[in-house]
Amino acid sequence: MEHTKILLDENEMPTHWYNILADFPEPLAPPLNPATREPIKPSELEPIFAKELIKQEMSPERYIDIPQEILEIYKLWRPSPLHRAHRLEKVLGTPAKIYYKDESVSPAGSHKPNTAIAQAYYNMKEGTEKITTETGAGQWGSALSLSCNYFDIECKVFMVRSSFYQKPYRKSLINLWGASVIPSPSPETQFGRMILEKYPDTNGSLGIAISEAIEVAALNDNTKYALGSVLNHTCLHQTIVGLETQKQFEKTEDYPDIVIGCCGGGSNLAGVSLPYIRDNIAGKTDTRIIAVEPSACPSLTEGRFDYDFGDMAQMTPLLKMYTLGSEFIPPAIHAGGLRYHGASPIVSKLVADGMMEARSYHQVEIFDAAVTFARSEGIAPAPESAHAIKCAIDEALKCKETGEEKTILFNLSGHGHFDMASYDMYFSGKLTNE
């Protein structure tokens, strides 16, 4: 039997990230200062972001070296395994070959530490003493907590209220690594107090939590803000995922015809797919790339492609992206990490230019796919990742109809160990089909 897992040695781990900004046929539309509508200057971002991250956000360099200290921490779990889903293929009866990259093996259980470690590192280098952030399902908050712990930086997490109560043990994990976490909207910020007064029963949203975290960073010295997705530098740091898969495919006789990732802010999707898009742009390959989002929060499939704010308080620069409007509050679906009104400008541009497809699924069919996966491949997936699984299953079933032996790769962005209450609702038939 062929290998089940394709592994890389630590010595084979990529030592640089790939920056797609160098390969776009035309420059990405720049972020704008909302007051002037002029492209924002790096210095205007310095109150909230580390300088090196601002530099990476706008860098024209195709490859950016990964500092040794970051590589050493990555090695706690990286390179992550690439799995051939033999058992899932058999259950589906498909001639397709299904592979998945297992990013659930990080201590925080998702791909998020790939950028969290980098962001904490550069902040440490520049003397940051405290980092604030938001978190949806808690994947990002726990990843940043882990990362700040390694560089002795204080970390404060604003967690979307619906997830704070749906996923109590993600809070515990954030505490375990030493960060503090409170539900958002919170009474600790001016914006939070305003929302609480206006909508006391709100579920919260990533947009609100971002506003609160930025407010704290903007008002305090040596305090910076970190974003877990959307921005160019988060996509950059995640490219280690796709770069590793390319090295792993070199060890097989396969190469993906289709690459799939779920899309909230867009970073895990960008991470797995950008190196393949690089090769598409270079004319070497013609790989289909598919972004998968929840029907309840369909920015790529139903949003408008326009400049919009990244947060609800309209404090961020304007980003050119697919958006449902910065005031949009999505239903409290269980894939909390995908409850964002916008999408990464890089991903948005790729979709707008036809270099990436997008589709959406409803919540119940996502959980159907998650259970099929857990009972074949073993791993209990995060509801977010189950969007990618559902799409991979659909593509594999199409191959069953046509008889095509396509190779399908999806990114298993995280495990569902902290999402079991959602599975309970699914099995009890109480899950709403948003």
Added chain:
Amino acid sequence: MEHTKILLDENEMPTHWYNILADFPEPLAPPLNPATREPIKPSELEPIFAKELIKQEMSPERYIDIPQEILEIYKLWRPSPLHRAHRLEKVLGTPAKIYYKDESVSPAGSHKPNTAIAQAYYNMKEGTEKITTETGAGQWGSALSLSCNYFDIECKVFMVRSSFYQKPYRKSLINLWGASVIPSPSPETQFGRMILEKYPDTNGSLGIAISEAIEVAALNDNTKYALGSVLNHTCLHQTIVGLETQKQFEKTEDYPDIVIGCCGGGSNLAGVSLPYIRDNIAGKTDTRIIAVEPSACPSLTEGRFDYDFGDMAQMTPLLKMYTLGSEFIPPAIHAGGLRYHGASPIVSKLVADGMMEARSYHQVEIFDAAVTFARSEGIAPAPESAHAIKCAIDEALKCKETGEEKTILFNLSGHGHFDMASYDMYFSGKLTNE
């Protein structure tokens, strides 16, 4: 920098288990029929166990081939990584080299599937339609659920009541893989009803849950029982853990001076240590082996070495082991997997003969060690595994005093993703120091 993880390719995975019964200087004291006090006959065990497992329980063969179908499932997560704990060493300031085998990477999150897969496989081969079992913290129940799922066997889990409510999401995981789970004592068995009448507020215990599971297996056709630890064949199946570490150490310049495992029933400890004890018996090495148990349930350190029942209803054969008495109900400590009144006859014999040391720790110091580990190595450990961590830290700190550069190996038997309520209690200062 040296490697952080020592990996094996799937082709390097051991293809046999190691059976220490072949190497004991004298035969292990046999299990006795409690009525006759005569050694039990294999045929007397057939109503509750698969024949092949009974054969393995008493086999004189040194090595037993692992069937191909089992190897293929093992490959979903095996070989598991051996980690060098560079960061933990640095935090401790020790000259010792600390390694840990990461058994938390299985889909169920622990070493338990190593024997669960094997037991489900042999039962499938013999036509078993349903398997009953008990579970403490839920590690074993979820592992057996995963395994029965692969062989289309119905699975019913009696879960110790205190854990059923402390760890609600382990139940969800058991359901995800298709098994059913109820709190023990339950009204579904004669023994459960008796206990509920006598002690309506009981926390339950592994001894009670075992009695219930055996009762169902004994009274129903094509229904067998599976035990996750204690018995010889569970220790046998776990030896793949230690055998892998030996192949992994061949890739380093190190060899362990000390091997450490936590001990409830004893299977993860046996798994990691028996191959080293084989080499000790052969006179090739002089590796110290340390069993670590909770002070709240100190069978090896304070129990008597004698024949006793494996369950509370006194339905099992009598086993020669260290025991606190089959009627002993331990406090509801958070390391639920270590709440067992006895210990594996193999482990007990090794302790009695001075071939293995034993020590115990209190609950709060265990969690102190778990937090130190999580903040250095990243992984959030199971409270059970934290017993091994605590011992490894103590041994490493001794090396700091003496200046010795010992090599220490411990088995990280599982992650703590379903134990976060225990961490919450620890951080809130509410954890009792049992």
